[in-house]
Amino acid sequence: MTAELRSAKKVIHNEELEQLINNVCNTFVNKLEVKFDKKFAKLNDKLSEVTDSIKGLNESVKSNKQEIQSVITTTKYLELSNKRNTLRFHGDPETESESDLNSLLSIIGNTMKVRCVQSDVDFLYRLGKSTESNRPRSIIVNFVTNIKRNEVYAAKRLLKNSDISIFEDLPKNQYELLLQAKKKYGKRDAWTSGGKVYVLRNNKRCVINSINDL
Template identity: 40%
Template sequence: MEKINKKLMDVSDSLKLLDKTVSSNTKAISELTDKFDLLEQYFKKNFLRFLGIAENNDEDLVEIIVSLINNTLKVPCANQDIDYTFRVSKLTQADNTRAVLVNFVSNIKRTQVFNSRKLLKGTNLSVYEDLTRKRYDLLKEAKKRIWHGPQMVKYF
């Protein structure tokens, strides 16, 4: 009987040690996930996501974006202000467009364009920050709580 109790205590001690290890690893994974999200968002700091831009086979996205920024958003912009552009996601049948990601050379120009996005009101175009999945889901949840939560306040 004493042997069984000793073995049981040994197994119990091993289990406690494994629980501590799992808890420590879970905490480390959570911290690393947060750091990775921070690094990914830092990488995206000069990106903006444009929605509603019609798609053509022989399009020059840089020219289209520069024209949109200059003419519609009223922000002076040249081709040299944009590092690169590309379309993302799958082509949908509903509107036949895909989002355009634009990487600006400087964060200053990106911020000017982002701050002038209110000039797109009433058009089918929109501009959003390029967020990580975690931050996008958090923003979506915050908007949902603002509009549908118990403390909802709408200003008109």
């Protein structure tokens, strides 16, 4: 066998071997692609399930937030409704010789010039426990009608030079908001009406709904 023939056979053999290797590699790669395609398909399915689940949770959270906000709004409304006939008196001295009711009726009638009799008052009570402090406890007064309550509250200006002051009986969050408003704008330029907090800003009356409005 000549050298040229041996060389030709070697070339043919190498080409066949290379072709065989390529075929094996292509077959292996195709199998891997099919396998990975199936894996990715399953992962995509699971990802879709997770995405749908997260979407459902987000919708549920959103719905719950709306329900919670609705409950909060309703609670605030009920709190204000329960306090719509109520006023808070500060500064009335505590004495053993005179009942709180008679003392308040005297203040309302003589100082505030509003006709108010015992039958106009549903109930009243002092806040907190009795102490030896010289500072009298505030009195919560619930009037029978909102009309009488508003009549008394409208006359609070007549208490300006006395030790007595009147405030609306507010829910805790509104009371804290009022304190912050008074701290920033001053006692005379921050007040409440109908359970809402107002301030005088640039000579204009503004409603304060939250701390962010200050």
